[in-house]
Amino acid sequence: MFCESELPQLKPQVTNQQDSLEQLQEDVAALAKYVEKLSQWRKQEVQQTLKSKIVTGLQQLGLLADSINLLADQLEIEILKFKTIAIETNEAYHAIQQSSNTTLTAQTPSNQRPLNIWEVNFSALPVVEKKTGGFLLTARTINLFAPDTQKDIQTLALQQPRKPLLTLVNG
Numbered sequence: 001m002f003c004e005s006e007l008p009q010l011k012p013q014v015t016n017q018q019d020s021l022e023q024l025q026e027d028v029a030a031l032a033k034y035v036e037k038l039s040q041w042r043k044q045e046v047q048q049t050l051k052s053k054i055v056t057g058l059q060q061l062g063l064l065a066d067s068i069n070l071l072a073d074q075l076e077i078e079i080l081k082f083k084t085i086a087i088e089t090n091e092a093y094h095a096i097q098q099s100s101n102t103t104l105t106a107q108t109p110s111n112q113r114p115l116n117i118w119e120v121n122f123s124a125l126p127v128v129e130k131k132t133g134g135f136l137l138t139a140r141t142i143n144l145f146a147p148d149t150q151k152d153i154q155t156l157a158l159q160q161p162r163k164p165l166l167t168l169v170n171g
Contacts, residue, residue: 065128072125083144086118093117
């Protein structure tokens with residue numbers, strides 16, 4: 001950092017006009033050098049501040065990416081559990097619909113399919129991929145029609161790291 005002691009020392013005034021002019025030119029040149037050094041120092045200070053912000057920002061983004069991905073893993077497990085329960089409940093619901101339809105066969109067409117209590121419109125989760133030089137916010141599709149959901153839930157639960165959802169960082 002620059003301080004006042006680095007200011008160029010100006011020489012006392014001289015009485016001769018020629019000497020005064022030369023002295024003034026020297027003082028102006030010394031001040032110009034000082035201004036250039038000060039400008040370079042300010043540029044370095046700004047660059048250092050920006051670099052510090054980038055390092056801190058990347059660290060925070062990394063932590064948030066890990067948190068988002070952990071939440072996505074947890075949400076996938078819950079969605080697969082939801083699917084398992086929905087299928088079981090839907091089977092019971094269909095059984096009730098079919099038994100009530102058999103008593104009313106004269107009133108309803110026989111090709112009518114039972115109603116479902118759940119539908120799938122979208123089955124993707126947001127995830128963050130760490131790339132060289134940055135991050136990519138994207139989506140991971142959940143295959144809700146895989147044959148063995150219970151095995152998938154157990155596998156995902158075992159693969160999921162045990163991390164706290166909130167990490168405090170001093171800074």
